[in-house]
Amino acid sequence: MSEPLLVVDDLRTYFSTEEGIVRAVDGISFTMEAGQRLGVVGESGSGKSVTALSVMGLIEPPAGEIVTGRLLFKGQNLLELDEDQMQEVRGGQIAMIFQDPMTALNPVYTIGDQLMETILLHQDVSRSEAREIAIQAIEDVQIPNASQRMMDYPHQYSGGMRQRIMIAMGLSCNPDLLIADEPTTALDVTTQAQIMDLMLQLAEDRGTAVMLITHDLGVVAGFCDDVHVMYAGGIVESGSIDDIYYNPQHPYTWGLLGSMTRLDDAQRQRLHSVRGAPPSVIDLPKGCRFRPRCDFATEICGEVLPALRDVGNPGQRAACHHAEELDLKSMIAGDETSEPVVSEGASS
Amino acid sequence: MTDATAGAAAMDAAVVDPSNLPDDVILRVNHLVKEFPITKGIFFRKQIGAVKAVSDISFEIKRGETLGLVGESGCGKSTTARSLLRLLEPTSGDVWFRMEREGEEDEIVNVATAKKDLLREVRRDMQIVFQDPYASLNPRMTVASIIAEPLLVHGEGTKSERLDKVKDLLKVVGLSPEHANRYPHEFSGGQRQRIGVARALALNPSFMVLDEPVSALDVSIQAQVLNLMDDLQDEYGLTYLFIAHDLSVVRHISDRVAVMYLGKMVEMADRDALYDRPMHPYTHALLSAVPIPDPHIEANRERIILEGDIPSPANPPSGCRFHTRCPIAVEGKCDVDEPEFRELEAGHWAACHFPEVQQVF
Numbered sequence: 001m002s003e004p005l006l007v008v009d010d011l012r013t014y015f016s017t018e019e020g021i022v023r024a025v026d027g028i029s030f031t032m033e034a035g036q037r038l039g040v041v042g043e044s045g046s047g048k049s050v051t052a053l054s055v056m057g058l059i060e061p062p063a064g065e066i067v068t069g070r071l072l073f074k075g076q077n078l079l080e081l082d083e084d085q086m087q088e089v090r091g092g093q094i095a096m097i098f099q100d101p102m103t104a105l106n107p108v109y110t111i112g113d114q115l116m117e118t119i120l121l122h123q124d125v126s127r128s129e130a131r132e133i134a135i136q137a138i139e140d141v142q143i144p145n146a147s148q149r150m151m152d153y154p155h156q157y158s159g160g161m162r163q164r165i166m167i168a169m170g171l172s173c174n175p176d177l178l179i180a181d182e183p184t185t186a187l188d189v190t191t192q193a194q195i196m197d198l199m200l201q202l203a204e205d206r207g208t209a210v211m212l213i214t215h216d217l218g219v220v221a222g223f224c225d226d227v228h229v230m231y232a233g234g235i236v237e238s239g240s241i242d243d244i245y246y247n248p249q250h251p252y253t254w255g256l257l258g259s260m261t262r263l264d265d266a267q268r269q270r271l272h273s274v275r276g277a278p279p280s281v282i283d284l285p286k287g288c289r290f291r292p293r294c295d296f297a298t299e300i301c302g303e304v305l306p307a308l309r310d311v312g313n314p315g316q317r318a319a320c321h322h323a324e325e326l327d328l329k330s331m332i333a334g335d336e337t338s339e340p341v342v343s344e345g346a347s348s
Numbered sequence: 349m350t351d352a353t354a355g356a357a358a359m360d361a362a363v364v365d366p367s368n369l370p371d372d373v374i375l376r377v378n379h380l381v382k383e384f385p386i387t388k389g390i391f392f393r394k395q396i397g398a399v400k401a402v403s404d405i406s407f408e409i410k411r412g413e414t415l416g417l418v419g420e421s422g423c424g425k426s427t428t429a430r431s432l433l434r435l436l437e438p439t440s441g442d443v444w445f446r447m448e449r450e451g452e453e454d455e456i457v458n459v460a461t462a463k464k465d466l467l468r469e470v471r472r473d474m475q476i477v478f479q480d481p482y483a484s485l486n487p488r489m490t491v492a493s494i495i496a497e498p499l500l501v502h503g504e505g506t507k508s509e510r511l512d513k514v515k516d517l518l519k520v521v522g523l524s525p526e527h528a529n530r531y532p533h534e535f536s537g538g539q540r541q542r543i544g545v546a547r548a549l550a551l552n553p554s555f556m557v558l559d560e561p562v563s564a565l566d567v568s569i570q571a572q573v574l575n576l577m578d579d580l581q582d583e584y585g586l587t588y589l590f591i592a593h594d595l596s597v598v599r600h601i602s603d604r605v606a607v608m609y610l611g612k613m614v615e616m617a618d619r620d621a622l623y624d625r626p627m628h629p630y631t632h633a634l635l636s637a638v639p640i641p642d643p644h645i646e647a648n649r650e651r652i653i654l655e656g657d658i659p660s661p662a663n664p665p666s667g668c669r670f671h672t673r674c675p676i677a678v679e680g681k682c683d684v685d686e687p688e689f690r691e692l693e694a695g696h697w698a699a700c701h702f703p704e705v706q707q708v709f
Contacts, residue, residue, distance in 0.1 A: 043566035158657040188420035188593065190654045193637035197653055215567060218596075218639030222646035241643040259571035261600040263638045264645065264709050266620055268600060270578070273571030277536045 006032040011069035024050040026233035039220035042230035092122040095170035099182035101162035105154040112150030137168040160191035232289040239316035249318035254328040376408040380441035401427040414588040416602030424611040475548035479560035481540035485532040492528040517546040538569035617696040627703040
């Protein structure tokens with residue numbers, strides 16, 4: 001059996017604030033295989049972005065600290081690397097795309113300079129070779145007149161184009177893992193479709209593993225193989241996209257699916273929303289963190305934090321004491337119609 | 349021109365006698381234009397151009413319905429909403445609004461030209477809920493004074509009556525009356541949005557503009573606020589203009605939907621007609637781009653990927669504004685002639701030279 005690309009083992013990342021310790025990520029474990037496309041889904045404050053920043057080694061002490069855990073990337077524990085070694089990994093083997101492409105680019109350098117900087121840092125090439133690679137990278141993300149546009153500054157690009165540049169930069173060193181943190185949240189829907197299409201195509205061509213961090217279950221459905229659902233610093237459910245969307249085992253996943261408005265929903269049913277709001281990660285409830293909002297909570301939920309365990313389909317896991325008793329699947333509205341009705345070639 | 353008020357021609361300002369506004373119409377917008385000047389220089393501010401944020405749109409809203417207004421950033425949807433409340437001064441056009449007063453005959457007011465006192469009067473009936481629940485509430489005011497402010501401005505009730513009303517309103521929007529003395533920072537995003545809704549309801553309006561009311565909220569909170577909007581509409585018979593970029597949310601909440609592109613309306617129809625049988629290629633592309641949280645459907649969907657970006661509204665393309673990105677544009681026609689916004693089927697309007705019913709799902 002081949003070695004997993006990334007093993008995250010009991011990661012805990014805490015931040016100290018005046019109000020107290022923020023347990024942003026509180027004991028999560030998962031593995032990623034080479035070429036896997038993994039979605040990490042959750043609402044604000046669930047810890048999904050901090051997970052990504054922890055893997056990238058971008059948690060800055062003293063504000064934040066990885067308290068415990070191991071991050072094995074191709075067998076090597078990233079937490080034991082010094083800053084120079086981490087610099088090699090970051091951008092070279094693991095690349096990251098951020099939500100806001102304007103703040104992620106330096107406004108006073110040309111696009112070409114910024115791309116070449118990354119390439120020169122991670123690859124043993126001359127300036128002119130780096131230039132060639134950079135032009136190729138821009139062409140790969142389907143921006144016309146690549147050599148011309150190398151000389152432009154970020155403000156001369158639109159939002160979608162900037163995000164293409166971020167992808168070009170991320171992929172220019174052929175990383176094994178690309179972490180995309182809400183890459184399309186700031187973009188319009190038609191631009192989002194362009195970018196997701198491009199990312200899917202590039203990831204498939206190169207076999208790059210992608211960790212897609214998002215709040216949008218729609219984007220995940222079209223892009224990922226597997227999903228982790230995060231809530232208040234922990235993973236509450238994980239499985240393949242089919243497991244999560246058609247056979248949810250955790251009441252939060254179920255609530256999230258029921259809260260979503262759907263483009264193809266002609267019935268206009270009332271949304272079965274999750275009541276209340278997520279807890280403060282400074283003052284987490286005792287026991288299951290979802291208990292205060294859960295319709296099915298019992299006494300044990302208030303006392304014991306449920307562990308992530310095998311339940312549902314093979315390979316699926318959920319952190320709920322009552323997963324077996326709840327038949328959440330049958331409570332998904334319109335489940336019978338979840339088989340797609342596709343009219344072939346109807347749009348010609 | 350006597351029969352001009354009926355059917356398609358009813359949209360034309362020149363022939364509409366506002367007193368003939370059909371009883372079920374609460375608001376009619378005629379040829380609304382809003383331009384923002386582009387100026388040069390520091391002292392003389394010479395005008396060198398204009399951003400045509402909204403250029404000549406007409407539509408009407410029926411009493412008790414929800415009209416969804418969708419489009420991508422910069423299409424002019426928020427500018428439209430603000431112009432019709434006259435939070436922005438329209439460059440030209442009319443906004444006829446039916447002002448209802450108990451025991452009196454309805455008064456039809458042209459909001460676009462109304463003088464100060466009349467404008468103030470009509471605004472009791474027209475309220476707005478803003479997108480950002482963090483920026484739209486004054487952090488130094490208590491919830492009670494925020495919600496009571498419209499009442500105070502319009503000189504309604506005594507202090508204790510106003511406080512009673514505030515407590516009622518808090519209950520209506522699902523907050524506890526004990527929250528009245530707290531400050532906005534003590535509330536989460538969803539709760540703040542409820543406070544914004546309570547403020548908008550304070551004067552018992554008949555019409556509410558909801559400008560991206562849920563886009564800043566998390567999915568589970570979004571659903572709570574959408575359910576609340578539904579309940580309030582049923583309870584008070586409110587008419588909504590719901591503005592959003594999220595087409596799934598708009599399908600959920602609207603009775604009719606209008607799509608804007610670069611300051612123009614490109615399509616308008618009943619909700620299901622628009623989503624299931626769009627006629628304008630932009631609407632079709634927009635719908636095909638929206639992800640659906642269902643892996644099987646996603647795996648089999650055909651996306652229309654539009655090329656390029658939205659052109660600048662300061663210098664919109666000639667002819668049809670969408671022709672630069674349109675997959676079916678015909679050279680010599682679409683880049684020359686501007687298509688008319690016309691009624692292709694009963695209640696289904698589109699501005700395209702080559703409209704064709706498309707299948708999205």
